[in-house]
Amino acid sequence: MQQLIYTHILPNGMTLLAERLPHVRSAAFSFMVRAGGAYDPVDKLGLSGLLTDLITRGAGELDSRQFSDALDNLGVDRSESTGGINLHFGGVTLATNLTPALKLYADLLQRPHFPEEELEAVQALAIQDIQNLEDEPQSKVMVELRKNYYPDPLGRDQRGTEAGIEVAKIEDVRQHYAKHFHPSNVILAVAGDINWDMLRKDVETLFGGWKEQTPTAYPISPLTGLEAKYVHLQKDLDQTQIALIYPSVPLVHPDNYLARAAVGVLSLDMSSRLFMEVREKYGLCYSVYASYEAFQDRGSILAYAGSRPEKAQETFDRTLHELKRLPEGIEEEELQRVKVGLKASLIMRQESTGARVSSLTSDWYYLGRIRTLAEIQQAIDELNVSAILDHVKRFPPKGITVVTLGPQPLKV
Amino acid sequence: MQQLIYTHILPNGMTLLAERLPHVRSAAFSFMVRAGGAYDPVDKLGLSGLLTDLITRGAGELDSRQFSDALDNLGVDRSESTGGINLHFGGVTLATNLTPALKLYADLLQRPHFPEEELEAVQALAIQDIQNLEDEPQSKVMVELRKNYYPDPLGRDQRGTEAGIEVAKIEDVRQHYAKHFHPSNVILAVAGDINWDMLRKDVETLFGGWKEQTPTAYPISPLTGLEAKYVHLQKDLDQTQIALIYPSVPLVHPDNYLARAAVGVLSLDMSSRLFMEVREKYGLCYSVYASYEAFQDRGSILAYAGSRPEKAQETFDRTLHELKRLPEGIEEEELQRVKVGLKASLIMRQESTGARVSSLTSDWYYLGRIRTLAEIQQAIDELNVSAILDHVKRFPPKGITVVTLGPQPLKV
Numbered sequence: 001m002q003q004l005i006y007t008h009i010l011p012n013g014m015t016l017l018a019e020r021l022p023h024v025r026s027a028a029f030s031f032m033v034r035a036g037g038a039y040d041p042v043d044k045l046g047l048s049g050l051l052t053d054l055i056t057r058g059a060g061e062l063d064s065r066q067f068s069d070a071l072d073n074l075g076v077d078r079s080e081s082t083g084g085i086n087l088h089f090g091g092v093t094l095a096t097n098l099t100p101a102l103k104l105y106a107d108l109l110q111r112p113h114f115p116e117e118e119l120e121a122v123q124a125l126a127i128q129d130i131q132n133l134e135d136e137p138q139s140k141v142m143v144e145l146r147k148n149y150y151p152d153p154l155g156r157d158q159r160g161t162e163a164g165i166e167v168a169k170i171e172d173v174r175q176h177y178a179k180h181f182h183p184s185n186v187i188l189a190v191a192g193d194i195n196w197d198m199l200r201k202d203v204e205t206l207f208g209g210w211k212e213q214t215p216t217a218y219p220i221s222p223l224t225g226l227e228a229k230y231v232h233l234q235k236d237l238d239q240t241q242i243a244l245i246y247p248s249v250p251l252v253h254p255d256n257y258l259a260r261a262a263v264g265v266l267s268l269d270m271s272s273r274l275f276m277e278v279r280e281k282y283g284l285c286y287s288v289y290a291s292y293e294a295f296q297d298r299g300s301i302l303a304y305a306g307s308r309p310e311k312a313q314e315t316f317d318r319t320l321h322e323l324k325r326l327p328e329g330i331e332e333e334e335l336q337r338v339k340v341g342l343k344a345s346l347i348m349r350q351e352s353t354g355a356r357v358s359s360l361t362s363d364w365y366y367l368g369r370i371r372t373l374a375e376i377q378q379a380i381d382e383l384n385v386s387a388i389l390d391h392v393k394r395f396p397p398k399g400i401t402v403v404t405l406g407p408q409p410l411k412v
Numbered sequence: 413m414q415q416l417i418y419t420h421i422l423p424n425g426m427t428l429l430a431e432r433l434p435h436v437r438s439a440a441f442s443f444m445v446r447a448g449g450a451y452d453p454v455d456k457l458g459l460s461g462l463l464t465d466l467i468t469r470g471a472g473e474l475d476s477r478q479f480s481d482a483l484d485n486l487g488v489d490r491s492e493s494t495g496g497i498n499l500h501f502g503g504v505t506l507a508t509n510l511t512p513a514l515k516l517y518a519d520l521l522q523r524p525h526f527p528e529e530e531l532e533a534v535q536a537l538a539i540q541d542i543q544n545l546e547d548e549p550q551s552k553v554m555v556e557l558r559k560n561y562y563p564d565p566l567g568r569d570q571r572g573t574e575a576g577i578e579v580a581k582i583e584d585v586r587q588h589y590a591k592h593f594h595p596s597n598v599i600l601a602v603a604g605d606i607n608w609d610m611l612r613k614d615v616e617t618l619f620g621g622w623k624e625q626t627p628t629a630y631p632i633s634p635l636t637g638l639e640a641k642y643v644h645l646q647k648d649l650d651q652t653q654i655a656l657i658y659p660s661v662p663l664v665h666p667d668n669y670l671a672r673a674a675v676g677v678l679s680l681d682m683s684s685r686l687f688m689e690v691r692e693k694y695g696l697c698y699s700v701y702a703s704y705e706a707f708q709d710r711g712s713i714l715a716y717a718g719s720r721p722e723k724a725q726e727t728f729d730r731t732l733h734e735l736k737r738l739p740e741g742i743e744e745e746e747l748q749r750v751k752v753g754l755k756a757s758l759i760m761r762q763e764s765t766g767a768r769v770s771s772l773t774s775d776w777y778y779l780g781r782i783r784t785l786a787e788i789q790q791a792i793d794e795l796n797v798s799a800i801l802d803h804v805k806r807f808p809p810k811g812i813t814v815v816t817l818g819p820q821p822l823k824v
Contacts, residue, residue, distance in 0.1 A: 023435035026760045056682075065688070072683040072749045075756025092760060121695030128698040128720055134650040137547050238546040270468075271484045276477070283533030286540040308540055337484045344487030348438045348504060352764065 003372050006196045007364070008203075012212040013184030016203050017360040017370065019191040021353060027098045027192025028353035030090030031105060032361050035180035036083045037158035038219045044168050046126055046160015049082040051173050053122045054114050055089075056080060060107030064115060067104065076101050082158045085219070085295070086365075092354055095193035099202050106206035109181060116170040126165045133159065138287075138306060141233075141241035141405040145302070148231050149245045149401040151221040154295060182213035187364060191356035218296055223247070225300075225399035232409035240312035240406030241304075242319070246397050248292060248299040251366040256299075257379045258391035259292055263301060264338035265330055265388075266290040266322060271337055273322050278305065284315045290323070296366060301397070309407050316402075316410050323397045330385050342380050346373060415784050418608045419776070420615075424624040425596030428615050429772040429782065431603040433765060439510040439604030440765035442502030443517060444773050447592035448495045449570035450631045456580050458538055458572015461494040463585050465534045466526050467501075468492060472519030476527060479516065488513050494570045497631070497707065498777075504766055507605035511614050518618035521593060528582040538577045545571065550699075550718060553645075553653035553817040557714070560643050561657045561813040563633040566707060594625035599776060603768035630708055635659070637712075637811035644821035652724035652818030653716075654731070658809050660704060660711040663778040668711075669791045670803035671704055675713060676750035677742055677800075678702040678734060683749055685734050690717065696727045702735070708778060713809070721819050728814075728822050735809045742797050754792050758785060 004020035040047045057064035071078055071091070078091035089108065093101050133140050143157045188207075190199060225247035249255045267274045267290040278288045285307035293300055303323065307315035349355040350373060363370045402412050416432035452459045469476035483490055483503070490503035501520065505513050545552050555569045600619075602611060637659035661667045679686045679702040690700045697719035705712055715735065719727040761767040762785060775782045814824050 024763050026763060064692075065683070068683045068688075069745070069749065072681045073752055075752040077756065077760070078682070094756060094759060118692075121692065124695030125691065125698055128651070128695075131650045131720060132698055132718065135549050238543045239540070269484045270490070271477070271480045276480075279537065280476075280530075280533060283536030283540075286537055286544055306544065308543060333481070337481065340485055340487040344506060345489065347506060348489070351436050351438060 005370050005372070006200075007370065008200055010183060010204060010208060012208065012210055013215070014207050014210065015187040015364065016200065017187065017189040017364055018194055018196060018199055019356050019360060020194050020196060021192055021356065024193050024353055025095055026092055026353050027095040027190060027194055028090065028092040028357045029098065029102065029105070029188065029190045030088055030357045030361055031109060032187045032365065033087045033089070033109070033181060034085060034185040034216045035087050035176065036085045037156045037160065038085050038153035039176070039180060039216065040156070040160065040164070041172075043164065044172055045156065045164035047164065047168050047172055047176050048087060049126050049158060049160055050119070050122055050165065050168055051176050052080050052082045052087050053125065054118060054173055055108055055112045055177070057118050058113035058115055059104075060111045062107070063113070064118060067108075070104055071101070074101050084154060084156060084158055090357065098190070098192070098194065102202060102206060109186070110207070110210055112177065114170055114173050114177070119170050119173070123165050123168070126160065127162050130159045130162055137235070137237055137239065137241045137405055138304075141243045141403055142304065144231065144233060144405065145243040145245055145401065145403040148229060148403055149224055149300070151224060153219050154221055180216050183207065183210045184213065184215040187361055189357045189360040191360065192353045223298060225401075228399055229401045230412040231403045233403065233405045235405055235407070237406050239306045240309045240404060240408070241306050242312060242316050242402070242404050242410070243302065243304050244400050244402045245300050245302045246400045248301045248395055250297060250299045251294045253299070255391050255395070257383060258388050259299065259301070259395070260342070261335070261338050261383050261388050262326060262392050263290050263292045264342060265326065265334050268338055268341045274303070274319060277322055278315060278318045282314070282318070284311050284318065288315070288319060294366065312404070312406065312408075313410050316412070320397070327389060327392045327396060330388060332385060335383065335385050335388070339380050339383060343377055346376055417782050417784070419782065420612055422595060422616060422620060424620065424622055425627070426619055426622065427599040427776065428612065429599065429601040429776055430606055430608060430611055431768050431772060432606055432608060433604055433768065436605050436765055437507055438504055438765050439507040439602060439606055440502065440504040440769045441510065441514065441517070441600065441602045442500055442769045442773055443521060444599045444777065445499045445501070445521070445593060446497065446597040446628045447499050447588065448497045449568045449572065450497050450565035451588070451592060451628065452568070452572065452576070453584070455576065456584055457568065457576035459576065459580050459584055459588050460499060461538050461570060461572055462531070462534055462577065462580055463588050464492050464494045464499050465537065466530060466585055467520055467524045467589070469530050470525035470527055471516075472523045474519070475525070476530060479520075482516055483513070486513050496566060496568060496570055502769065510602070510604070510606065514614060514618055521598070522619070522622055524589065526582055526585050526589070531582050531585070535577050535580070538572065539574050542571045542574055549647070549649055549651065549653045549817055550716070553655045553815055554716065556643065556645060556817065557655040557657055557813065557815045560641060560815055561712070562636055565631050566633055592628050595619065595622045596625065596627040599773055601769045601772040603772065604765045635710060637813070640811055641813045642824040643815045645815065645817045647817055647819070649818050651718045652721045652816060652820070653718050654724060654728050654814070654816050654822070655714065655716050656812050656814045657712050657714045658812045660713045660807055662709060662711045663706045665711070667803050667807070669795060670800050671711065671713070671807070672754070673747070673750050673795050673800050674738060674804050675702050675704045676754060677738065677746050680750055680753045686715070686731060689734055690727060690730045694726070694730070696723050696730065700727070700731060706778065724816070724818065724820075725822050728824070732809070739801060739804045739808060742800060744797060747795065747797050747800070751792050751795060755789055758788055
């Protein structure tokens with residue numbers, strides 16, 4: 001099955017990516033803007049989150065309420081998010097409503113009002129979001145893990161700080177917008193029942209007049225993982241939250257598929273090692289997983305487990321043991337399962353317009369091109385045990401940062 | 413677009429439902445078995461959850477590990493869940509792997525091993541799941557809300573109790589299985605790129621020999637919501653969790669669409685009243701919503717808000733105010749947005765095989781037939797303000813049960 005993938009860079013630098021999925025009736029779209037938490041001024045951490053919330057509160061000729069109503073009238077299931085590096089604005093709607101929805105987002109991106117009278121409510125929400133985290137230990141431990149492992153600004157929690165949010169003025173939000181919202185910082189991806197020529201013309205009409213500026217630089221910071229580190233956060237909880245992280249390869253690295261396959265052996269499905277060895281065999285913890293995450297210049301392997309305090313030490317030891325013994329060998333059968341799992345999720349993901357939009361954006365952002373499903377399938381087919389073992393020997397669990405949150409520290 | 417929907421009841425009483433979605437490559441399947449938490453013996457609460465976990469640990473000729481591997485080899489993205497009334501076992505896979513996957517589930521449902529040596533680990537996991545709840549205040553308050561509102565056994569938390577889980581023996585699991593796992597208690601739904609004649613033949617071959625028994629009765633208990641009730645649970649949290657519930661109509665009731673539309677006015681998208689009035693206008697809370705839930709014999713309206721303790725009283729008051737003022741009037745424009753929102757989500761849901769399987773099962777279970785999308789769209793089109801207002805006047809927020817979890821009680 002041939003994929004219908006299109007890319008176009010507008011003369012002002014804005015990128016448009018699209019995939020036609022002729023058998024669906026919906027269309028998903030996503031604007032990614034390089035203006036995330038890493039670009040917050042150090043005394044105003046949380047500013048980009050305030051912007052993300054305020055930017056939807058009125059744009060073009062519509063005030064806050066009218067703008068929200070207009071999107072809802074089109075049945076747009078919308079979402080906004082603040083990331084470490086990028087902000088995301090997007091939604092899913094019926095393909096027939098795509099053009100009017102993009103028209104509203106053209107206003108949102110180019111002509112937002114940032115109403116001062118709504119700033120206080122937005123600040124209150126942002127502060128609540130930070131306070132909520134105290135009641136969500138599983139999220140909290142991951143936030144603390146990244147803070148302790150990545151150098152600033154990569155390790156920041158995009159929620160910011162209460163102090164930073166409180167001092168921010170509407171002028172700060174407007175300055176952050178003026179500095180980072182311009183076409184060369186924006187990738188728009190669309191997937192669904194689209195007509196490429198019409199979409200391209202629409203986007204040129206709606207965004208072609210946006211003034212060009214130099215793209216925002218990627219925040220340079222030293223590579224991590226040179227030294228092991230352990231941080232315990234004391235809290236009276238019923239579960240001990242355990243998280244760890246160590247260096248792997250970035251997405252653009254030729255070893256990328258090998259890194260993912262190695263994580264797959266540990267944690268892909270219910271036959272994977274962590275689930276089987278730590279959860280099923282010993283009933284040590286309810287939840288345990290490993291995952292891979294990447295920035296443009298680096299990648300990492302993360303692992304998480306939540307366990308009763310009296311079993312936390314054994315849970316940690318067994319999890320670490322599974323990570324460390326990976327270079328010792330992988331069964332051919334395990335690899336086959338990982339291949340099937342990776343391919344099945346790839347093909348099933350293809351059926352959702354929202355997932356396709358994420359893939360288009362992510363490929364373009366990290367690799368500068370869009371991989372076809374056939375290319376990814378072929379790379380998965382070519383995986384073999386010896387190449388994966390070579391990779392895990394080259395990138396063993398070293399320089400591990402461990403963070404625990406709970407009633408007692410562990411021996412690490 | 414005509415829908416290709418099929419239903420068939422096997423001579424032994426098992427129900428098969430299917431929908432052909434010719435443009436996808438995946439197939440989703442779900443077995444619903446009437447054997448949930450409401451059927452646990454009172455001194456062994458949590459038994460059905462133990463069964464749900466143990467039943468995947470070996471069946472037919474495969475032991476625990478082999479069974480798990482066999483599913484993973486087919487790329488089945490599987491899930492099991494224990495509900496109040498029903499258990500669910502299902503997954504999504506490539507349509508080409510559907511038959512071998514159903515073959516494995518035929519073993520799981522009819523020939524499970526329930527290995528005694530794995531019971532202890534399963535009990536440990538179940539107890540951790542209960543203990544986890546203490547660190548998840550938002551889930552905890554909803555569990556306590558249902559416990560306080562619905563009469564036993566409907567109000568039970570399907571997680572059970574530590575005492576109930578600890579005393580359960582493998583014989584109890586086997587007895588629960590023998591009592592409830594028979595064809596007339598089972599609905600199998602499949603959606604995807606299927607061939608109905610082949611599927612039906614496969615299912616008859618795989619499940620036709622399963623011995624018929626009388627279906628398990630629905631657990632009768634008195635109707636709820638006659639008296640208002642307030643319960644506060646003291647806990648040192650950074651957020652006060654607020655939940656409330658009151659009676660509405662069951663799914664089979666002719667007012668069902670009216671009840672959903674009324675909840676839609678309150679809480680469907682970002683223009684809805686609760687989000688606008690409680691969250692956006694005053695920044696009182698980060699999360700606030702209302703929803704509708706139904707059992708076979710009753711329905712309820714629920715509302716939730718999580719707020720900083722010092723703003724909890726105002727959050728509660730404003731939320732309640734929005735519920736109470738609904739009968740006073742609904743703007744035509746609000747209804748139009750609800751109609752667009754309900755229809756858009758309906759059409760977009762249609763694109764996921766997993767969502768279609770849930771709809772097939774739910775329609776059959778609650779209504780005894782399967783609604784086409786055209787029928788639901790027509791019912792949504794016919795909604796009008798005066799009918800919704802009549803409905804909310806007949807089913808106002810009365811006999812409300814309120815549960816709060818946090819540092820201080822509210823004035824209710």
